[in-house]
Amino acid sequence: MKAVVAHAFGAIEALRLQDWPDPVPGPGEVVVDVVAAGVNFPDLLVTGGRYQILPTPPFIPGKEASGIVSAVGEGVHTCAVGDRVLVLVESGAYCERLLAPQANCFVLPRGMDFLVAAGFALVFQTAYFALVERANLQPGEVVFVTGAAGGVGLGCVQLAKALGARVLAGVSTAEKGAVARAAGADAIVDLSGADLRNSIRDDVHALTGGKGADVVLEVVGGDVFDGAFRSLAWRGRLVVLGFAGGRIPNIPANRILLRNVAVIGLHWSDYREWHPEWMRRAQAELFALYEKGLLRTELAGAYPLDEAARAMAELRDRRVKGKVVLTTDLWRQRESEASST
Ligand SMILES: NC(=O)c1ccc[n+]([C@@H]2O[C@H](COP(=O)([O-])OP(=O)(O)OC[C@H]3O[C@@H](n4cnc5c(N)ncnc54)[C@H](OP(=O)(O)O)[C@@H]3O)[C@@H](O)[C@H]2O)c1
Incomplete structure (x- = not known):
């Protein structure tokens, strides 16, 4: 071959x-x-x-x-x-x-x-384990997805919508924003600014009446991570998915305590080795959502x-x-x- x-x-x-x-x-x-x-x-x-x-x-x-x-x-x-x-x-x-x-x-x-x-499979499985297993998403919660027009990002946007969330999509261009909107995002957060640490928090707060995001799915790292962490609501959960932008961020542990939030890692492929049956159940649920027209590549x-x-x-x-x-x-x-x- x-x-x-x-x-x-x-x-x-x-x-x-x-x-x-x-x-x-x-x-x-x-x-x-x-x-x-x-x-x-x-x-x-x-x-x-x-x-x-x-x-x-x-x-x-x-x-x-x-x-x-x-x-x-x-x-x-x-x-x-x-x-x-x-x-x-x-x-x-x-x-x-x-x-x-x-x-x-x-x-x-x-x-x-x-x-x-x-x-x-890979993007929706990642989105599934991030939202359902790691973040324990509840219907009606606000989910903020970074890199939202990429493969994993679009998977997260669609699955979060299918599970009843309100979705904010973080993207760096208007064109990518249009793609995220077409996939179901309710609002766009600009990730192209110069001061992302503040602008992301301010934008997410403006879109949520000052409350912040219940769940953040973060694929970019660097300044995007810093701003996304600050955008979390009280008792919010941030799932660390990747560092497409390169810089691996640090969080002082006191900020996790003071803000009453959780920062959770996902290494999705581990489930293939540790819990293959769980992965098969997840895939069956994802296929069912596809057949209902709620997910698409x-x-x-x-x-x-x-x-x-x-x-x-x-x-x-x-x-x-x-x-x-x-x-x-x-x-x-x-x-x-x-x-x-
Ligand atoms: N944790 C897990 O189990 C798991 C599983 C699969 C993938 N991942 C990770 O998830 C991330 C996204 O994967 P993907 O397949 O969705 O990738 P992708 O399709 O390339 O999407 C990545 C997005 O990140 C943004 N980005 C910002 N800075 C970037 C840079 N310097 N280079 C490339 N992209 C940049 C881009 O959006 P803008 O241009 O709008 O900023 C892009 O749409 C990667 O870090 C990957 O390793 C993790």
Whole structure:
């Protein structure tokens, strides 16, 4: 098969599409013929050698894909050959044939297409565990999402709305604000100002009658984090999701006490290892919300596998509004068959 390979940690421009051995499923494992793979910010961190869990080079990046089951090992019961599935892995999704434990394969709802599926799992799963498990969101609460036009951000906006919250979306441009609004955000907070530490708090307070946000979902770090922390309501919860902007912030512990707030971490992929059944229940709930029309993947672009570096650069350079996916030859083959019938 073909796969996108990193021979060392470093620049995404060094990634190469090359031959790679076909996987063979062992007991409890599944091989999926990949149609599309999701591109996520952590893929940039892994490729650059800056992520918390790193594969040994040479390796294939990528944490999620959609496709068709082509082989199963002994004892597999979550899916069967021919099933349309999405798959979650720690690393390795930018390829034509993906090996995964059966617990990480989820049969797609009828009508969910492969491009949508390739960008559906990681962002909505992250949003789910942030809002439901970590923040214990209650209907009617105010949720403030930073980086709200990115992959995880849009997932958080949609899921928070679906769970009955009022949603404030933090973005850096008017264009990104329009995307967040289209995904259901009730109001926009500008993250492009010069004095974010004060302006974010002031804007969130102005939008909430001085009360602040009950839940903050924070993906940017740096000054955005500092302002978002100050925007919390009494008994508010801030979930630390990521540091896309680079600077990892510090919080003096006295401020957590004095403001009566909680700062909670989420490392979502841990649940895949520690609580795979919980993750399966979450995915079933997310599929049900999709079927009700309450969640959708905002597709921002589809690139062939050999343009993986170009797709990742879109994310790195903050040009993406929504999700970018990679497509394989199998996707092109299916498209041409569909158009000729
Ligand atoms: N904790 C977890 O389990 C978990 C799971 C998945 C992802 N994550 C993390 O969540 C974050 C978002 O991931 P994603 O896939 O949604 O990424 P994404 O699609 O690239 O979105 C990131 C957003 O952050 C904002 N941003 C601000 N400064 C940035 C910078 N210097 N570079 C890039 N973006 C910047 C951008 O919005 P503006 O341009 O509007 O500011 C962008 O829309 C990442 O830090 C990722 O590592 C965490």
